[in-house]
Amino acid sequence: MADLSSTRRTRARRTLIFAAFLVALALLYTGYKAFGQAIDDSQRDWWVVGSFLPRSDDKNMPPVLDILAEFGEAPREGGTTIGRLTLDGALFTLREAAVGFAAGTIIGLAIAVVLLQSRRAERGVLPYVIASQTVPLIAIAPIVVVWGRTGLEFLPWEWQDWMSVSLIATYLTFFPVAVNGLRGLQSPSPEATELMQSYAASRRQILRRLQLPASLPFLFPALRIAATASVVGAIVGEISAGVRGGLGRLILDFAGKYITGPERLYVAIIGACITGLVAVGVVAAAERLLLARRGIVAQ
Amino acid sequence: MKTPKQRTTWRLLTVLLAVGLVAAACAADDGASDAAAAAMSQAQSAQDDAGVASAEASAAAAQAGQAQAAADAAAAAAALAQATAEGNQAAVAAAEADLAAAQAAAEAARADAAAAQEEADEARSAAEAAEEAVEMAAEEAASMMGECDGLTEVVVQLQWFTQSQFAGYYAAHDQGLYEDLCLDVTILEGGVEIVPIPVLDSGGADFAVSWVPRGLVPREEGADVVNIAQIFERSATLQVSWADSGIQSVEDLAGKTVGNWGFGNEFELLAGLRRNGVDPDSDVTLVQQNFDMSALLNREIDAAQAMIYNEYAQVLEAINPDTGELYQPSDLVVIDWNDVGTAMLQDAIWADAGRLDSDAAYRDTAVRFVQGTLAGWIWCRDEPDACVDVVLDNAPTLGRSHQTWQLNEISALIWPSSNGIGVMDAGLWNQTVDVAVTEGILSAEPEGEAYRTDIVLEAIANLEAAGLDTDGSGWSRVTVVLNEGGE
Numbered sequence: 001m002a003d004l005s006s007t008r009r010t011r012a013r014r015t016l017i018f019a020a021f022l023v024a025l026a027l028l029y030t031g032y033k034a035f036g037q038a039i040d041d042s043q044r045d046w047w048v049v050g051s052f053l054p055r056s057d058d059k060n061m062p063p064v065l066d067i068l069a070e071f072g073e074a075p076r077e078g079g080t081t082i083g084r085l086t087l088d089g090a091l092f093t094l095r096e097a098a099v100g101f102a103a104g105t106i107i108g109l110a111i112a113v114v115l116l117q118s119r120r121a122e123r124g125v126l127p128y129v130i131a132s133q134t135v136p137l138i139a140i141a142p143i144v145v146v147w148g149r150t151g152l153e154f155l156p157w158e159w160q161d162w163m164s165v166s167l168i169a170t171y172l173t174f175f176p177v178a179v180n181g182l183r184g185l186q187s188p189s190p191e192a193t194e195l196m197q198s199y200a201a202s203r204r205q206i207l208r209r210l211q212l213p214a215s216l217p218f219l220f221p222a223l224r225i226a227a228t229a230s231v232v233g234a235i236v237g238e239i240s241a242g243v244r245g246g247l248g249r250l251i252l253d254f255a256g257k258y259i260t261g262p263e264r265l266y267v268a269i270i271g272a273c274i275t276g277l278v279a280v281g282v283v284a285a286a287e288r289l290l291l292a293r294r295g296i297v298a299q
Numbered sequence: 300m301k302t303p304k305q306r307t308t309w310r311l312l313t314v315l316l317a318v319g320l321v322a323a324a325c326a327a328d329d330g331a332s333d334a335a336a337a338a339m340s341q342a343q344s345a346q347d348d349a350g351v352a353s354a355e356a357s358a359a360a361a362q363a364g365q366a367q368a369a370a371d372a373a374a375a376a377a378a379l380a381q382a383t384a385e386g387n388q389a390a391v392a393a394a395e396a397d398l399a400a401a402q403a404a405a406e407a408a409r410a411d412a413a414a415a416q417e418e419a420d421e422a423r424s425a426a427e428a429a430e431e432a433v434e435m436a437a438e439e440a441a442s443m444m445g446e447c448d449g450l451t452e453v454v455v456q457l458q459w460f461t462q463s464q465f466a467g468y469y470a471a472h473d474q475g476l477y478e479d480l481c482l483d484v485t486i487l488e489g490g491v492e493i494v495p496i497p498v499l500d501s502g503g504a505d506f507a508v509s510w511v512p513r514g515l516v517p518r519e520e521g522a523d524v525v526n527i528a529q530i531f532e533r534s535a536t537l538q539v540s541w542a543d544s545g546i547q548s549v550e551d552l553a554g555k556t557v558g559n560w561g562f563g564n565e566f567e568l569l570a571g572l573r574r575n576g577v578d579p580d581s582d583v584t585l586v587q588q589n590f591d592m593s594a595l596l597n598r599e600i601d602a603a604q605a606m607i608y609n610e611y612a613q614v615l616e617a618i619n620p621d622t623g624e625l626y627q628p629s630d631l632v633v634i635d636w637n638d639v640g641t642a643m644l645q646d647a648i649w650a651d652a653g654r655l656d657s658d659a660a661y662r663d664t665a666v667r668f669v670q671g672t673l674a675g676w677i678w679c680r681d682e683p684d685a686c687v688d689v690v691l692d693n694a695p696t697l698g699r700s701h702q703t704w705q706l707n708e709i710s711a712l713i714w715p716s717s718n719g720i721g722v723m724d725a726g727l728w729n730q731t732v733d734v735a736v737t738e739g740i741l742s743a744e745p746e747g748e749a750y751r752t753d754i755v756l757e758a759i760a761n762l763e764a765a766g767l768d769t770d771g772s773g774w775s776r777v778t779v780v781l782n783e784g785g786e
Binding site: 059075076077080085141146150238239241242243244249253256258260261 | 699
């Protein structure tokens with residue numbers, strides 16, 4: 001009982017800290033804006049405010065309350081509210097990201113396990129894994145989309161454009177999993193491996209009972225990075241590939257109408273932040289569950 | 300021995316074939332009888348099957364007869380052998396006769412079997428031919444009645460997101476105009492990195508909507524595409540300044556800071572400057588402008604690039620801090636490249652050139668797709684409010700007054716249409732190519748056939764036959780009231 005209430009207290013405290021942080025951020029924003037207005041940053045050339053840092057007028061920095069009110073506004077009379085559009089977009093993007101994350105995790109782990117088998121393979125393949133991440137996403141996104149439409153007709157299901165976006169998310173996701181996964185799989189000390197070998201444990205048994213569990217503390221930070229990367233990948237992929245329905249399209253749409261409604265873009269960006277937080281939160285919850293069961297304390 | 304029966308089958312087949320054709324022809328004449336025709340053609344195919352089956356049965360029977368005869372012959376041969384062994388001359392003679400007869404019977408049976416087989420084959424191919432004929436007749440009937448045997452799947456790649464710029468395609472889709480022409484059209488929106496012509500060229504779409512220069516550049520680089528319908532006759536690109544800036548003409552841009560979007564959007568401006576004695580390299584400060592009007596609103600630039608149907612309207616949807624009201628057209632001056640004479644042709648439908656030449660079905664699809672699209676644009680011209688509703692249904696983030704403005708301006712790019720909607724104006728084509736070559740967008744004039752009008756002319760003829768007005772000579776702009784933020 002005591003344990004339960006203390007976790008509850010920790011959780012409550014964390015929520016409070018998070019809320020306080022948000023309020024502080026809003027205050028900082030409003031304070032900067034008020035300061036900029038006071039020194040008239042749009043009319044005079046100040047060194048930092050309004051030049052290096054953004055201008056404080058309502059076009060560039062809409063008031064916080066206006067941004068919050070925008071959640072309830074609709075782009076046209078009687079239409080769907082911006083908040084609802086953002087929620088729908090977030091769910092759409094989250095689905096793309098989840099599929100990409102799952103595929104990326106599986107591929108990343110598979111690469112790690114393969115590279116674990118021989119140092120030579122690791123030395124030969126790892127540079128290519130790293131090089132893969134230097135290819136700019138916007139260069140491959142249209143190729144992936146067209147390839148999805150024309151090259152994947154042999155698949156038993158009909159390839160949708162959002163799956164191409166998931167593929168782009170996969171591309172961003174597999175890398176941290178592969179690199180950290182490999183590091184984690186290599187983490188058991190030679191003594192531990194030798195002990196297993198002295199019990200005549202097979203390679204597979206060593207992998208399953210020693211290396212995989214030992215890799216978890218390395219893997220989860222990678223999975224958190226992968227979770228945000230999959231959301232970013234999905235948003236960027238949507239923007240490049242012209243896939244409708246997600247946050248990427250929404251951001252682009254609202255960015256195009258920035259001069260007449262900057263609040264909307266802020267709403268969409270807040271939506272993207274929350275989506276990223278949700279993705280990381282799901283991974284963190286999984287981490288707590290898995291590591292607690294293994295007796296490794298999370299965080 | 301089975302011949303009479305087969306002859307009957309033959310007659311039956313012939314009669315049924317005739318009946319089927321007549322039924323199909325009737326169906327063509329009389330819209331109500333298509334169900335009957337379908338039933339009839341089903342009955343027909345059932346009968347055909349029966350005919351084939353009976354011919355096959357005959358063949359089987361004949362083969363059985365052949366086997367029997369062979370068995371008889373074998374028995375006779377055995378009897379002969381036995382008789383010979385016994386030395387009975389009379390018996391030998393009789394057995395020999397028996398054998399001969401049996402062999403003859405076997406021979407005859409074999410011939411019979413072959414003939415039956417042949418007839419069965421013939422019956423089968425006749426049945427197939429009949430089926431084919433019925434299908435063809437039905438198809439012809441269907442196309443005459445505006446009903447389809449099946450829908451042809453068509454994918455079209457747009458060059459940007461859903462907005463009134465593409466209203467005609469969405470209207471044709473949502474109003475069932477494509478379906479009336481037996482097309483199942485999938486409209487793919489564009490994206491930041493999606494360039495329609497390469498998508499078309501790589502088979503990702505059957506048709507693409509693209510500006511002419513953006514079609515000609517990949518074409519020069521080897522994309523096998525052709526412009527089949529020039530939807531917009533006029534360019535929508537403007538250079539917008541504040542009325543108090545003193546910029547009245549292109550010459551006035553000298554010494555000013557002039558925004559443009561780059562990425563191939565700047566050539567009308569560059570050519571316009573050059574033709575009016577302003578050197579774009581030294582006489583003006585050209586700056587890269589974001590795809591919005593904030594730089595003009597912030598007065599960071601003196602003249603901003605704007606599409607008349609989008610960014611220009613956005614200025615008019617913003618509040619003027621001095622008045623507290625929306626900006627008015629009188630606050631702005633525009634330079635219109637159509638008037639300057641450096642306008643380049645914009646939205647057009649592009650198709651796969653090689654496929655048009657080699658694949659008659661694709662060409663037929665192209666005619667129907669262009670026809671449906673033009674019908675969509677005509678509907679949007681005549682029913683602008685309903686057309687805006689269609690656009691809004693397809694894009695929940697768009698504001699109504701902005702899209703109403705956009706459709707009005709898009710219609711002004713099409714109507715009145717000098718040669719009928721979609722038909723290329725050779726003079727404007729040459730002007731576009733001329734600007735493209737002198738500005739170095741193209742290294743030379745396009746080789747071969749870069750545009751063709753046969754498809755759009757066929758589509759227009761069909762529309763005119765249906766009583767539609769394809770040049771909209773009586774059309775004129777309406778006044779659209781913009782709301783703040785385009786709501």
